[in-house]
Amino acid sequence: MEILKKRIRTNQFKGRAFTQITLDDDFNVPDVRPDIDKIIEENGDIKISDIRVMEGKVSVHGKLEFAVLYVSSYDARPIHHMDGSIDFEEIVNMDNVAEGDDVRVSWDMEDLRTSLINSRKLSVRSIISLTLSASCISEVEAAQQVSEPADVCSNSRRIDTSQIHIHKKDTFRIKDEIAVPANKPNILEILWNDAMLDNLDIKLLDDKISLRGEVGIFVMYSSEEEKNPLQFFNTTVGFSGNMECHGAKEEMIGHITARIIHSEIEVRQDADMEPRNVSVEVVLELEMAVYEDEQVEILNDVYALNRQLVPACRPVVLDNILMKNQSNAKLHQRIKIKNDQSKILQICQTGGHIKIDRTQINDSGILVEGVIYVQILYVAADDKVPVNAIKGMVPFSCQIEIPGIDPSCTFEIAPVLEQVSSTMMNSEEIEVKMLLVLSAIVFKRMKVDVIEDIKEEALDMKRMESMPNIIGYIVKPGDELWTLAKNFNTTIEEIMSTNVLEQEVIQPRQKLVIMRRMSS
Numbered sequence: 261m262e263i264l265k266k267r268i269r270t271n272q273f274k275g276r277a278f279t280q281i282t283l284d285d286d287f288n289v290p291d292v293r294p295d296i297d298k299i300i301e302e303n304g305d306i307k308i309s310d311i312r313v314m315e316g317k318v319s320v321h322g323k324l325e326f327a328v329l330y331v332s333s334y335d336a337r338p339i340h341h342m343d344g345s346i347d348f349e350e351i352v353n354m355d356n357v358a359e360g361d362d363v364r365v366s367w368d369m370e371d372l373r374t375s376l377i378n379s380r381k382l383s384v385r386s387i388i389s390l391t392l393s394a395s396c397i398s399e400v401e402a403a404q405q406v407s408e409p410a411d412v413c414s415n416s417r418r419i420d421t422s423q424i425h426i427h428k429k430d431t432f433r434i435k436d437e438i439a440v441p442a443n444k445p446n447i448l449e450i451l452w453n454d455a456m457l458d459n460l461d462i463k464l465l466d467d468k469i470s471l472r473g474e475v476g477i478f479v480m481y482s483s484e485e486e487k488n489p490l491q492f493f494n495t496t497v498g499f500s501g502n503m504e505c506h507g508a509k510e511e512m513i514g515h516i517t518a519r520i521i522h523s524e525i526e527v528r529q530d531a532d533m534e535p536r537n538v539s540v541e542v543v544l545e546l547e548m549a550v551y552e553d554e555q556v557e558i559l560n561d562v563y564a565l566n567r568q569l570v571p572a573c574r575p576v577v578l579d580n581i582l583m584k585n586q587s588n589a590k591l592h593q594r595i596k597i598k599n600d601q602s603k604i605l606q607i608c609q610t611g612g613h614i615k616i617d618r619t620q621i622n623d624s625g626i627l628v629e630g631v632i633y634v635q636i637l638y639v640a641a642d643d644k645v646p647v648n649a650i651k652g653m654v655p656f657s658c659q660i661e662i663p664g665i666d667p668s669c670t671f672e673i674a675p676v677l678e679q680v681s682s683t684m685m686n687s688e689e690i691e692v693k694m695l696l697v698l699s700a701i702v703f704k705r706m707k708v709d710v711i712e713d714i715k716e717e718a719l720d721m722k723r724m725e726s727m728p729n730i731i732g733y734i735v736k737p738g739d740e741l742w743t744l745a746k747n748f749n750t751t752i753e754e755i756m757s758t759n760v761l762e763q764e765v766i767q768p769r770q771k772l773v774i775m776r777r778m779s780s
Contacts, residue, residue: 262407271424294332295379301649402710403559422581427551445483452480455523464514479610568717579703586699597653602640603687610682625662
C-alpha cells in the first residue's frame, strides 16, 4: 500500500532563558591622551561574537565596547575622549535546546557607569541582561492519502499551517560621504559621534527584501579655531536598496528586524584637500524569518474491509501565526539638570535606548511595560566644562491588540525608537519627545496527531463472525457516519444508500439500518 505524504516545515519555539552579567574592569588613559578631570558622558554597545549551542546549554561570547567623553584642564582643548572594551563569556542553561537549534540573543544594558580612580585611570562597570530565545526548524511528514483499491476507506481533515520558508541573518551596508556645514570650521579631530536608525521601512518582495530609511548622524569635533574649538553638527543619511531573499514572495509574511551592529565615522579631505568631509559607514544586521500561511489536508483515519489497518500516529506541535500587529506610542517627558550641573545654552544631541521590563498576555493582546533611558548632550554655560550631559528615564506602558490570543501563545516583540527630538524649555529643563514602535508576531500552538505510517494486520475473524450482517441502530450524540461505517465494517456510501440519505449529517435518535460488508 502506497502512502502519499506531505512535508510540513515549521519553526518550533523551544523556550527562553534570561541571565544577568556584571562586567567590571579598570582602564588606563592612553599615553596620547591628557589627564581626566571630569567625565561628561559615556555610552556602550554589546557585540555578540559567537553563540554555541550544546545539549541543554548555550555558550555566549561577546564584548562590551564603551566610549568616554571627558574634560581635561591639562590641555588647551578641554574636551577629549577614550574608548575600550570588556570581553565576556557566559554559559546559560536551557533544558530543551540541542545542537543545531537556532538561538537568538538580545541584550539590555541596565547600567553603565564610569568613575575616576585617579586622573590617569578609570573604572568601568555595567550590568548586562541577556535574553536567549531558542527555536528549531521542524519537518513533519504527514500522510495525505493512500493509493489502494476501493476496499480501503479514508477520511481527511484540513489544518492551518504557517510554514517557514526562509530563516537567516544577513547584513546591509550603508556608505556615504557628507560635507561639514558651510558655517562650520574644518575638523581637527572627531571627539564624539553617534548613528541612529530612523523611519525604517522594510517590505517583502518577490525574491528580495526592500529597505528604505534614514540614519541620523551626530558629530562633535575639535576644530582648528582657537576661540571656539568645540563644534558639532547633526545630519541625516538616507538610504534605500534591495537584498536578495531567494524564495520570498510578496504575499508571504515576513518578520524582519534590523539593528546597527557597526558604525564608522572618519574625517576625509574635500576637493580642496581640506578636512571638511566625513565618511559614514553603517552596517545593519537583519534577522529574517519568512512564513507562508497554507491550509494542508492530511489523513485523519483509515480502515479496510478485508484486513486490519493500524495507523502509526505521532503527536506534533505546530506554531502557526495568529497575527502580526504593532502599537505606536508618542512619549514625552521633561528632564531637569542636577543642581551641580551648568545651565543649558544649546542642545547638541539626544539619544535613547529601550528596556522592556515586563510583557503580559491579557484578554485583548499583549501589555508591554518598560522604560526608555535618555541621554542628552548639551553646550553648557561654563568655559571650563563647555559641554555636559543629562540622563533621564521615560516610562511606558503599551497595549498591542491581538484578538484571539491566549496564554498558550508564544510571541516575539521588536521595539524601535523613532523621531527622537528635544526642546529647551529654559536653561535648566529640556522636553524630550519620541515615537515608540512595538511590532509583535504571535504564534498559536496547535497540537496535532499526524499519521506517519500504516501497518497491515490480519482481520480478527472471530470479531467479524460475531458481528451481525444487518443491524438497526439509533444514533447517539457525537456519532458520525465515519465511525459507524468503520465500526460495522461497511462504507459511508453504503449507509447513505441503504437509508436514502442526501448528506452525511446525522442527528441523535435518528434510526439507521446498517449492513455489514466484507470484501473477499
